Amino acid sequence: MTELVNGKGLSLVPKTDAKQGLKDFKSDQEVRWCPGCGDYAILAAVQSFLPELGLRRENIVFVSGIGCSSRFPYYLNTYGVHSIHGRAPAIATGLAASRPDLSVWVITGDGDALSIGGNHLIHALRRNVNLNILLFNNRIYGLTKGQYSPTSEVGKITKSTPMGSLDKPFNPISLALGAEASFVARTIDSDRKHLQSVLREATAHRGASLVEIYQNCNIFNDNAFEQLKDPEIRDDITLRLEHGQPIVSASKAVVRSANGGIEVVARDTVTEDQILVHDAHHPDPSVAFALSRLDEPAFEHVPVGIFRQVDRPAYDVLMSEQLDEAVAQQGQGDLGELLMGGDTWRIG
Amino acid sequence: MTKQVQQLDRVIIRFAGDSGDGMQLTGDRFTAGTAEFGNDLSTLPNFPAEIRAPAGTLPGVSSFQLHFADHDILTPGDAPNVLVAMNPAALKANLGDLPRGADIIANTDEFTKRNLQKVGYAANPLEDDSLGEWRLHAVPLTSLTVKALEGFDLSKKDAERSKNMFALGLLSWLYHRPTEQTIKFLEQKFAKKPELAKANIAAFQAGWNYGETTESFSVSYEVKPARLAPGVYRNISGNQALAYGLIAASVQSKLPLFLGSYPITPASDILHELSKHKRFGIRTFQAEDEIAGVGAALGAAFGGALGVTTTSGPGVALKAETVGLAVTTELPLIIVDVQRAGPSTGMPTKTEQTDLLMAMFGRNGESPLPIVAPMSPSDCFDAAVEAARIAVKYRTPVMLLSDGYLANGSEPWRLPEVSELPDISQEFTTEPNGEDGAFLPFKRDPETLARPWAIPGTAGLEHRIGGIEKADGTGNISYDPNNHDLMVRTRAAKIDGIDVPELAVDDPDGDAKVLVIGWGSTYGPIAAAVRRIRKSGGKVAQAHLRHLNPLPANTGEVLKSYDKVLLPEINLGQLALLLRARFLVDVISYNRVRGLPFKAEELAGVIQDVIDSD
Numbered sequence: 007m008t009e010l011v012n013g014k015g016l017s018l019v020p021k022t023d024a025k026q027g028l029k030d031f032k033s034d035q036e037v038r039w040c041p042g043c044g045d046y047a048i049l050a051a052v053q054s055f056l057p058e059l060g061l062r063r064e065n066i067v068f069v070s071g072i073g074c075s076s077r078f079p080y081y082l083n084t085y086g087v088h089s090i091h092g093r094a095p096a097i098a099t100g101l102a103a104s105r106p107d108l109s110v111w112v113i114t115g116d117g118d119a120l121s122i123g124g125n126h127l128i129h130a131l132r133r134n135v136n137l138n139i140l141l142f143n144n145r146i147y148g149l150t151k152g153q154y155s156p157t158s159e160v161g162k163i164t165k166s167t168p169m170g171s172l173d174k175p176f177n178p179i180s181l182a183l184g185a186e187a188s189f190v191a192r193t194i195d196s197d198r199k200h201l202q203s204v205l206r207e208a209t210a211h212r213g214a215s216l217v218e219i220y221q222n223c224n225i226f227n228d229n230a231f232e233q234l235k236d237p238e239i240r241d242d243i244t245l246r247l248e249h250g251q252p253i254v255s256a257s258k259a260v261v262r263s264a265n266g267g268i269e270v271v272a273r274d275t276v277t278e279d280q281i282l283v284h285d286a287h288h289p290d291p292s293v294a295f296a297l298s299r300l301d302e303p304a305f306e307h308v309p310v311g312i313f314r315q316v317d318r319p320a321y322d323v324l325m326s327e328q329l330d331e332a333v334a335q336q337g338q339g340d341l342g343e344l345l346m347g348g349d350t351w352r353i354g
Numbered sequence: 355m356t357k358q359v360q361q362l363d364r365v366i367i368r369f370a371g372d373s374g375d376g377m378q379l380t381g382d383r384f385t386a387g388t389a390e391f392g393n394d395l396s397t398l399p400n401f402p403a404e405i406r407a408p409a410g411t412l413p414g415v416s417s418f419q420l421h422f423a424d425h426d427i428l429t430p431g432d433a434p435n436v437l438v439a440m441n442p443a444a445l446k447a448n449l450g451d452l453p454r455g456a457d458i459i460a461n462t463d464e465f466t467k468r469n470l471q472k473v474g475y476a477a478n479p480l481e482d483d484s485l486g487e488w489r490l491h492a493v494p495l496t497s498l499t500v501k502a503l504e505g506f507d508l509s510k511k512d513a514e515r516s517k518n519m520f521a522l523g524l525l526s527w528l529y530h531r532p533t534e535q536t537i538k539f540l541e542q543k544f545a546k547k548p549e550l551a552k553a554n555i556a557a558f559q560a561g562w563n564y565g566e567t568t569e570s571f572s573v574s575y576e577v578k579p580a581r582l583a584p585g586v587y588r589n590i591s592g593n594q595a596l597a598y599g600l601i602a603a604s605v606q607s608k609l610p611l612f613l614g615s616y617p618i619t620p621a622s623d624i625l626h627e628l629s630k631h632k633r634f635g636i637r638t639f640q641a642e643d644e645i646a647g648v649g650a651a652l653g654a655a656f657g658g659a660l661g662v663t664t665t666s667g668p669g670v671a672l673k674a675e676t677v678g679l680a681v682t683t684e685l686p687l688i689i690v691d692v693q694r695a696g697p698s699t700g701m702p703t704k705t706e707q708t709d710l711l712m713a714m715f716g717r718n719g720e721s722p723l724p725i726v727a728p729m730s731p732s733d734c735f736d737a738a739v740e741a742a743r744i745a746v747k748y749r750t751p752v753m754l755l756s757d758g759y760l761a762n763g764s765e766p767w768r769l770p771e772v773s774e775l776p777d778i779s780q781e782f783t784t785e786p787n788g789e790d791g792a793f794l795p796f797k798r799d800p801e802t803l804a805r806p807w808a809i810p811g812t813a814g815l816e817h818r819i820g821g822i823e824k825a826d827g828t829g830n831i832s833y834d835p836n837n838h839d840l841m842v843r844t845r846a847a848k849i850d851g852i853d854v855p856e857l858a859v860d861d862p863d864g865d866a867k868v869l870v871i872g873w874g875s876t877y878g879p880i881a882a883a884v885r886r887i888r889k890s891g892g893k894v895a896q897a898h899l900r901h902l903n904p905l906p907a908n909t910g911e912v913l914k915s916y917d918k919v920l921l922p923e924i925n926l927g928q929l930a931l932l933l934r935a936r937f938l939v940d941v942i943s944y945n946r947v948r949g950l951p952f953k954a955e956e957l958a959g960v961i962q963d964v965i966d967s968d
Contacts, residue, residue, distance in 0.1 A: 020811075034407070034817070064813045068742060069653070072821075080818050080831065085810040087656055088820025090679050093649045096641065097676075100650030101810075104612050105657040106636055107811050129642040273379025325637055332632035339634030341605045344774045346586065346597065348534060350769070351390055 015136070015212040018106045019065050025322065026057035033083045039205075044195035045074060046144065046222035049081055051198045055205050056082075061109055066253040068111045069098040071118040074149050075142035075221070078220070092123025093137065095130035108310035112139040117147050120156040120176050125264075130186035130319065134213040135321045138205075141178055141218045144197075146227035158227075179298035179313055182216040183291050191312040195222060196235050200310065207312055213320040233305055240261045247297065247311030252281035254352045258307055260300070268296045286315045307323040357566070358573045363903040364423035365577055366937065367430035370448050370520070371440030371461075373407050373416040376518035381418025383522055387531035389589040389766055392579030394423040396878065398430035398951065401764045403619060403702040410464075411474045415447040424578040428878040429588035431736035431762060432953040436528075438521055440464060440495070441475045451892060453587060454487045459524070461517065463496035463613060491570045495520055502560035506553045515559035518768040523561025530576050533562065581670075585768040586880040592731035592760035593620070596690065597627035599738025601634055603688075604660050605772075606739065607746050608779045612654035614647040615664045619702040620758045621692040624664045644672035652676055655685045656819075658702065658782060664690040667709045668699065670716065670753075677751050678717040681845065683819045684796075684805045686745035686752075689740075693757040695949045704949025705758035707874055710928040713753040714903060720842045722849040724748070725902040727875035737900065748852055749804045755902070757924075759951045760875045769822065783808040783815065788827075793817055795829040803848035850904050857906040862888070862893035866964050869916035871900040871941075873929055876922055876952055883957035887965070894961055902929070910937040918942060920964045922957055 030052045039045045056066070066084040069135040070076035072091035079086030085176040089097050095113045100108040113129075119127045119141050130137060146164070147153040153166040157178065159168040182190045193204045201219065208215035220231040233243050241256035254273055260282045263269040268282060285293070296316040301308045362377055367384070371377045378399055388395050398419040407414030421431035436457040439445040441464035452458070465478050478494050479485050499520040504687055519540070526533060537555050544551035544655070550670040567573050590598075602609035613636065615625045629638040642648040648663040656659030663673065670677075670691045680687045693709045695701035713725050724744050728737035734756055741752040783806035788794040793815040796805050808815040819831060825832035859869070872880045877898050882894045899905065913919050913933065920942045921930050929944040934941055944960045945953065 062811075062813065064816055065811055067656075067810050083816055085816050086818035087653070087683070088818065088822060089649075090675050090821050093645060093676060094651030096646035097653035097656075099646070100612060100614055100639065100653030100655075100659075100661065101657045102653075103639060103650070104610065104654040104659050105810065108657070126646055129646065179857055199711075325639075329632045329635055329637070331390070336633045339601070339605075339631060341602055341634075344601065344631070345632075345769050345772070346588075348588050348590075349386055349390060350586050350588045351392060352586050353392065353582050 015210045016109060016210070017058060018063060019109045020062045021060050021105060022062045026060070026101050028054045028057065028064070030063060031056045031083055033081050035080045035205055035310060036079050037072060038077065042224040043140065044223070045078070047195045047198065047293065048140070048201070048221060049078065050157070052075045052205070053082065055202045057208060058206070058345065059109070061203070065107060066109045066111070067101060068113055069094045069101065070113040072149070073115040073118045074223075075115040076118060081191070092118055093126060095123060095126040095137070095301050095302045098137050099130055099133070101134045103325055106136070106326060112137050112195055114139065114141050115285070116141065116143045116145060116155045116157040118281070120178060120181070131185040131187040131214050131216060132183055133321045134318050136212060137214050138208050139214065139216045141216060142221040143178060143218050143223045144223040144227055145230050146223050148223045148226055152226035177298060178216070180295060183295045183298060183314060187314065188213045188217050188318040189312070189317050190314045191215070192218045192220070192310050194220040194231060194234055194310065204312065207315065212323075213318055229342055233311070234308060243307055245300065245307050245309040246283050247286065247309050247313060249286040249312065249315070251284055251295070252278065253284050253309070254281060255307060260297070266301070269291065269324045270300060272282050286312045289316060299303070305307060357571075360573050360575050362575050362577050363425065364421065364427065365436070365575065366421045366434045366667055367432040367436045367525065368417055368419040368440070368448060368451075369438045370415055370444035371518070372409055372419040372443070372526055373402055373404065374409065375413050375416070375440045375965040377416045377418050377440070378524045380518045381420060383536050384525060384531065385589060385764060386535055386539070387526060387533070388422045389587070390535050390842060392534050393424065393577055394580035394582060394766060395420060395422040395425045395589070396427055396430045396550045397421075397764045398759070400772055400950070402812070410443055410469045412443050412447050412473055412662065412916070414717065415443050417444070422577060424580050426580060426582060428882040429954055432955045433500060436525075440471050440517070440521070442475055442479075445479065446473045446475070450653050452488060455489065457489045457491060458485060459491045459521070461495035461521075463494045475572055483607040493564075494568065495526070497821075498560065498564060499557050502556055503553050507549055508553055508555070511812065512550070513553065516554050519554045519557040520561035520564070523558040524565045526558075526576050527562040527565030527573070528571060530574060533558070556857050579752045582766065583768060587766045587768055588768040589764050590625075590732055591762060592728070592734040592756055593623040593692070593762070593765040594627055595732050596728070596734035596738050596754075596756060597624045598745060599735035600624075600628065600662055600688070600742070601631055601636065602735065602775055603739045603742030603778065604634060604636065606778045607742055609660035609746070610659065611662060612651055612659040613638045613664065614641050614650035614654070615639070616641050616644045616647045616669065618644070618669050620694055620761045621664045621666050621669075621690065623761070624690065624692070645676060648676040648687075649747050651687060652680050652687055655687050658811070658924065660688070661686065662688040662690065664692070664704070665893065666692050666694045667696050667712070670709060670712060674717045677723070678719065678721045679821050680751040681717065681721040681723055682821055682824070684749045684845075686749055686807070688752050688754060690754045690756065692761045693755060701949050703758065705875065706924050706947060706949065706952060707757060707876070708925040708928065708947070709755060709875075710902060710925065711931070713755055714932070720846060722846050722903065723751050723753055724849055724852055724904065725753045725937045727874040727900060727902055728760060729874060729898055729900060731760050731765050735767070735770075739775065740900075743776060744852055745802065746778055746780050748802055748848060749807055750849065752882055755874060757840055757875050769875075779920065781809070782812065784812055786814055794823055794827045795819060797827045798844070803844060803851060852904050854901040854904060854906050856908045857897050857912050859895055859897045859912055860884075863893060866893040866895040867917040868893075868920060869895045869897060869913070869918070870920045870922070870960065870961055871897045871899065871913070872922055873902055879952035879954050879957050880922060882954035883961055885959050886954060886958040892962065892965055894965065899929070905936070909933075910939075911943070913939045914935050918964055920961060922952060922960065924952070
């Protein structure tokens with residue numbers, strides 16, 4: 007097993023001694039999502055998780071784009087920016103790169119992050135900007151009332167695709183891994199315990215962490231993740247990813263396949279030592295990527311948990327180090343000296 | 355043979371060659387020598403967007419024009435007195451600008467049959483009489499250079515490459531330029547390749563010696579140093595001055611500078627320059643695109659930085675939505691637009707003033723913002739400080755409209771004392787401003803209408819801002835019709851109320867009937883044209899707008915106090931549209947959109963026509 011060197015994601019953010027509770031993170035704004043929306047569960051999970059971090063509330067910032075999920079910052083009593091469509095990772099990059107003392111969160115959806123803002127997302131990930139990116143994936147456009155999204159399945163019948171959508175969807179986990187993300191995880195709105203456990207690891211990770219949260223839109227794409235919630239089948243479908251543990255569901259197991267890849271087999275057809283043990287910390291993302299493909303194309307067995315969690319210098323730290331190095335080499339900047347630099351001459 | 359020395363009050367030289375011939379470097383070095391000598395000067399680089407356009411072709415011609423004088427001058431000059439043509443294409447492309455009697459120094463080695471054919475010369479113009487109107491100096495620059503470098507361990511190609519230094523040496527002799535700085539420069543530039551340094555210096559000195567000994571040049575020229583205001587000077591380009599202005603703004607506002615930028619001609623040099631000055635705590639972020647550049651700058655501004663993004667017109671178009679977010683969240687932000695010829699990609703290396711209306715109106719909704727435009731390369735420094743002052747004081751994005759001509763042109767700059775620079779710092783808000791310890795992020799300063807700037811890390815002032823309309827005071831989401839009307843009007847009133855200095859008018863006798871007004875980089879040519887008119891006994895007043903939004907309070911009064919108002923612009927009348935709409939004054943437009951600055955002579959003619967017309 008590969009072990010992490012450090013997981014001190016919040017070491018630069020000031021802590022508080024004051025006791026915090028869920029109430030401290032609720033703003034005075036009325037929450038305005040549709041009744042039954044999965045966003046409520048995620049909001050409650052985040053609000054009840056934040057006190058655990060013990061951070062000074064004023065050093066936490068939530069930045070969002072546009073979409074249903076992007077109203078999120080208004081409901082948290084921290085600093086917040088509800089920005090414009092797709093641009094939250096870019097805006098948060100400027101903030102996080104210049105303020106290492108902040109815990110910066112990006113709240114985004116599948117349209118916001120993967121369609122209009124796809125470019126910013128992949129670049130924030132490859133740079134390893136110190137951000138916790140929560141991607142609410144409901145596989146539909148909600149705020150614009152029900153068009154297909156970049157994660158909708160092929161053939162999706164929506165208002166804009168009456169004969170079915172033609173586009174191959176993105177797999178957000180595969181995309182993030184391809185973009186050199188150092189922390190990639192998947193969880194689900196209805197499982198607060200798991201969601202919070204993933205958030206715990208994501209906040210402990212210094213650098214960009216991408217957390218895909220399967221979120222139900224009960225108005226335009228209800229029951230999109232029903233297989234993972236149905237008590238009858240969910241334990242068979244859900245493959246838990248836990249570092250150092252064999253990758254299994256109640257009835258299935260992941261093993262190395264003959265062709266060098268990995269595959270899912272019935273658990274009772276293999277011995278324990280044949281089952282693939284999850285190594286989220288492995289520097290090579292190949293196996294993590296292979297895991298992210300297991301649920302393609304059908305939703306038959308879905309890995310949930312942390313796919314990848316590796317140490318890589320965070321962007322803000324690298325940037326600060328260059329500034330320090332410049333001062334160490336040349337001394338503090340002096341404006342008068344700068345202006346007088348170059349070839350000068352005196353008149354009079 | 356003792357050569358004759360002739361005194362001149364000013365000279366315009368144009369170096370022209372292939373884009374790989376090193377003409378920009380040659381021009382830069384001649385400029386450095388001229389600056390060191392103490393002349394006033396002004397430069398105009400002109401080059402293709404292609405890095406290495408096909409050799410020997412007309413589109414591949416790169417040129418550098420330098421005007422220097424024993425008095426203060428305002429432009430890089432209309433027509434060259436001397437053209438250095440490194441090949442037939444350079445001759446052909448520039449001959450039209452050359453007045454009768456001007457000197458042509460042509461590199462005969464490049465006037466081969468093939469090169470002549472490439473640009474459509476049937477016969478060699480150096481050998482027939484077609485250049486009879488000019489004084490032709492046919493010099494085999496390449497072969498003389500190769501010969502001078504025979505003793506060096508260099509390939510023929512490397513030796514030939516030094517021909518620009520030979521030409522520089524010759525011109526330096528011709529105009530009595532000091533040589534020490536150029537030699538020092540070459541030593542430094544080729545510090546890692548001493549053989550190349552020595553070769554280039556040898557070529558430079560060979561050029562000088564050639565001038566002294568050849569009969570082709572019987573006269574050399576002296577231009578005495580100019581009597582400029584006392585002070586310490588350096589030569590500076592607009593982009594460098596703008597970068598320095600941003601650094602000064604950071605120091606004077608006590609805010610760390612954060613630059614989010616994406617490379618684009620002709621603005622990239624500001625990114626390059628700022629990235630060298632990390633010791634000032636400057637963070638430069640080369641973003642994945644234009645939108646991310648401004649987004650990151652805005653994010654940094656939310657965190658308490660002086661957020662800046664630098665770009666050109668196409669980039670401003672992409673940034674528009676984020677600039678709108680800055681307008682409505684009322685955060686300080688500086689957007690530098692180094693304008694270039696458009697629309698679309700246009701002509702990236704050529705200048706224009708065509709983004710004024712985009713700066714004014716190029717966003718959805720009512721989204722006013724202040725606009726500042728520098729008027730000369732060195733003025734880019736002061737304009738940057740002024741843009742920052744407004745941004746920080748009024749919590750607003752500010753558009754700074756430079757252009758390609760200012761960006762790449764250069765002039766001597768009298769260095770300001772740091773103690774002379776304005777203190778533009780503002781305090782962050784650290785205390786609640788509402789009842790019961792509440793914080794109201796949109797409760798305004800009654801005088802400036804600026805909202806409080808409370809940054810993350812400030813306890814008790816946690817708040818949310820965003821693109822959705824905000825309730826006055828609390829900043830909470832509001833769809834209330836009357837609140838929206840109030841907020842739209844308040845945001846406009848804030849910008850309208852920005853303190854900008856009065857518009858100064860230069861009208862020496864106070865009895866001119868015609869006012870010529872301009873903005874931005876046209877200051878030099880307009881002022882030079884005005885001088886010409888006055889020299890010939892004409893009367894004309896001049897005013898130049900540095901603040902385009904809001905306009906100085908006395909603008910209407912100034913416009914209305916003249917019988918005629920002439921407004922030259924390198925666009926189709928964008929400021930004219932604004933002035934006409936705003937003041938109902940029948941502004942006479944003069945517009946040329948050729949990707950080049952105006953010429954003083956051209957504008958003098960236009961002004962004279964307006965004076966003479968009924």
